[in-house]
Amino acid sequence: MDVRLDGRVAVVTGGSKGLGLAIATRMAASGADVVMLARNPDGLAAARRLVEPTARGRVHTVACDVSRAEELEGAYDDVLQALGRVDILVNNAGVSQTGAFTSITDAVWQADLDLKLFAAIRLARLAWPGMVERRWGRIINVLNTAAKAPKAGSAPTSVSRAAGLALTKVLAGEGAPHGILVNALHVGLIDSDQWVRRHADTDDGQPYAAFLAEMARSIPLGRVGTPQEFANVACFLASDLAGYVTGTSINVDGNLSPVT
Template sequence: MQLTLEGRRALVTGGSRGLGLATARAFAEAGARVAIIARGQAALDAAAASIPASLPIRADIATAEGCDHAYRAAESALGGIDILVNNAGTSKRGPFTAVSDAEWQADLDLKLFAAIRLVRLAWPGMAERRFGRIINVLNIGAKAPPPTGAPTAVSRAAGLALTKVLAGEGAPLGINVNALLVGKIDSDQWVRRHAADPAGQSYEEWKEEAGRPIPMGRMGRPEEFAAMALALAAQPGDYVTGTAINVDGGMSPVP
């Protein structure tokens, strides 16, 4: 089956690197017009140059103003948004007592409130057209929060609850809402972790070691994640809503 998004318009947050970039590229290759949102101009420009006819939008979606600016710019340029991928986020975590109020607020603003605000903006148009696909990118800590997983596991768990609430409300309107939960997938955050590791290994050696405990024996590739996002956005996802799919090589203890 050839997956197509011909005629669809997509908005991908955190679209300049890693999973967001791979997803935006997969959507564009399937025929969608894609707006990519990120904070860094240089990375945004490079991403847009690698995806023909994509629309780069610089915005900080951790703020209400940033969400409104990004969405309005995408909607104006594309004529509407059919597919929304809430991918922007970081992996801030540590002992509970070490997490400050400011860190809690920053994490919730970027990972939870950004999704809430963008969905609120996209929802009326999707409901009017009786078609919408919303994909919330979370991590496997949303189902199985680990010790020292705050604040990210908590905000991701809230994103999981949000996914289920929206799926129930969206189903009668033709709006499908799902979550993809990532484990260890090769992306910029792992490059940064490698750079901070004093062991002195090459990135390939470090990545191989990091992937060894995963049941499949390796870290995932961004393209594998993007393929699952594409399946949810395209025709195979027509009867799929309210799900949380692990894209983790079998890493999560919770199905």
Template sequence: MELSAKGRNVIVTGGSQGLGLATAVAYAKAGANVAILARRPGPLEEARAQIAAVSSGKVSAVACDVASAADLERAHAEVVKAIGEVDILVNNAGKAQAFAFEGISDEVWQSDIDLKLFAAIRLTRLVWPGMKARRWGRVINVLNTFSKAPGAGTAPTSVTRAAGLALTKVLGTEGAPHNILVNALLVGLIESEQTHRFHQAHGADRPYDEFAAEMGRKIPMGRIGRAEEFASTALFLGSDAASYLTGTAINVDGGSCPVV
């Protein structure tokens, strides 16, 4: 089945690398106009060029700190000017922060909430009225499997992502009468900049491929995932093929999460 997003306007936050970039590329290949948001201008421009190379539509890259309400409003206005009103929003911005509870300061808690929860709330609030007026919209919240199955030492990420799961259900229910479909993708172990950083921190004495293969053996499918596999699922959720799917969360984890 070939999935199409032809003529749709898409925002991907955290779109300059990893899963966000792979998702933006997938949508561009499927015919969408794509805007990516990220903080660093250098990687952002490199990502824009990579997306433009496979795109037949408009491509925009806007430097933005999604943890800032004012910056999000500015970036949203720039995106609308560049590619038009947003049809599909992929809330992907975030970073892994997992510590023992006693050592987490108020500042770390607040920064995690601003980056992972409030960013999604604020940007969704900006695009929601237009989706509602057009009676068509898709919101995809990228979370992780800790939001369903948290463990010791996984805060603040697991707590913030669990709030994102609740937000997904609320929005899925409220958006359904207006054909705004809201779903979450829960990431397991997928190759990205984070896995490479983990390798440098915990296994730099071994080649990355050997380190990754060892991590993959702990997963039922026997390997870590690829960013392109995640992006294909994100593209499905934004397409008309997923027209009766809302308010749900899909594990993209090779079967490793103990909770369905």
């Protein structure tokens, strides 16, 4: 199946590494003009060098903390000046922050919601009028499987991600009459920077491959997923091939989650 995004403009938050970088790379290779948003200018420059060799469209970067409303508005203006519009929005920015409920302060709750929920709300609100006018749009909210099946000790991440799932369904209903399709992708155990960091933090001398293999024991498919596999699903949802898919939430997790 040849998934094409020629002529589309895609914005990917958290686009300088991990899943965001994989999504940006896949969409650029499929013909989209791609904008990567992230906080670190040096990281963005490095990401751009990785994406450009296989890109069939333009690659643009904007340094921005998406959890800050004023920075987000300025970044969106930058995108419009550079590329004219936004057709595809991938709300991917976020980190997995968890702890015992009584240890989570108001400040931590607010920071998590600002990064994972309000950033998605604000960006969707900025992109919405143009999508309505053109009667075509795609919004993909990257969540995790805890949004559907939260465990003890999984807050604040599971709570903000669950709110993102509700947002997905609301926007899908409002967007459908205007040709705007909104879906959620739920991350399971995918080989990404967060696991590289966690492996480094263990400092027990275990090779990274063995670390991943240990995690894979809990996965029915028997292995950890790759960023490219996740990006393939996102690229499909962004394309015309998925023209009748909206309001869905898809687990990319090797059947790890007990909830479909």
